[in-house]
Amino acid sequence: MSEGEYRCERAGPAHTEALLALLESAGSGCYCNYWHFVGDKNAWLERCYVRPEDNRVALAERLRGDELCGVVARASSGALCGWMKVTRAAEVARLYEQRVYRSLPCFGAEPGARADVYTIACAYVAEDERGRGVAKALLSEAIVAARAAGASALEAFPRGGQLEAERLRADEVWMGPEALFLAAGFARVSDFRPYPVLRLHLR
Numbered sequence: 420m421s422e423g424e425y426r427c428e429r430a431g432p433a434h435t436e437a438l439l440a441l442l443e444s445a446g447s448g449c450y451c452n453y454w455h456f457v458g459d460k461n462a463w464l465e466r467c468y469v470r471p472e473d474n475r476v477a478l479a480e481r482l483r484g485d486e487l488c489g490v491v492a493r494a495s496s497g498a499l500c501g502w503m504k505v506t507r508a509a510e511v512a513r514l515y516e517q518r519v520y521r522s523l524p525c526f527g528a529e530p531g532a533r534a535d536v537y538t539i540a541c542a543y544v545a546e547d548e549r550g551r552g553v554a555k556a557l558l559s560e561a562i563v564a565a566r567a568a569g570a571s572a573l574e575a576f577p578r579g580g581q582l583e584a585e586r587l588r589a590d591e592v593w594m595g596p597e598a599l600f601l602a603a604g605f606a607r608v609s610d611f612r613p614y615p616v617l618r619l620h621l622r
Contacts, residue, residue, distance in 0.1 A: 437491075449474060454504075490557055490564050505561045507536070555602075
């Protein structure tokens with residue numbers, strides 16, 4: 420899918436090296452693995468700072484798998500400039516187990532009813548491409564990819580401002596900006612500030 424000057428597509432093994440390089444430019448050893456990690460905070464910090472290669476390998480393995488794990492954006496130059504993590508909610512249990520989310524009524528469906536719910540769990544745009552519509556293009560492709568994967572709904576966990584018009588810092592929107600999701604038709608299913616939960620029904 421193309422939107423403006425950006426071409427977006429489902430992430431796969433062919434994107435591995437370029438995506439690893441993009442995420443490395445963020446200056447973190449996470450490589451989009453935090454929500455998959457099993458362990459405490461100290462174990463996570465050790466992995467990021469001492470064994471970041473483990474996170475690189477884990478991302479490469481997901482890209483080789485059959486399950487949807489994200490979408491990427493390329494600029495007109497061909498350079499990979501954006502990433503949005505899109506995966507089954509069950510794959511990122513750590514996110515849903517966060518204290519601010521784990522007891523919310525919006526997740527109280529019958530066991531099995533959420534098997535086809537997918538989650539947007541990260542968004543990253545190269546610094547020199549920010550503010551040009553990359554995130555919008557990524558979200559459009561994420562919706563298409565999730566629907567093609569059989570998702571019944573897509574959930575997002577943006578950091579929201581305490582006030583509607585509050586502008587957040589770049590390091591506070593790594594789950595995507597709230598306004599982006601609202602403009603795409605997502606609805607708030609929980610509005611506990613500053614951690615709203617948004618959902619888009621796909622069928």
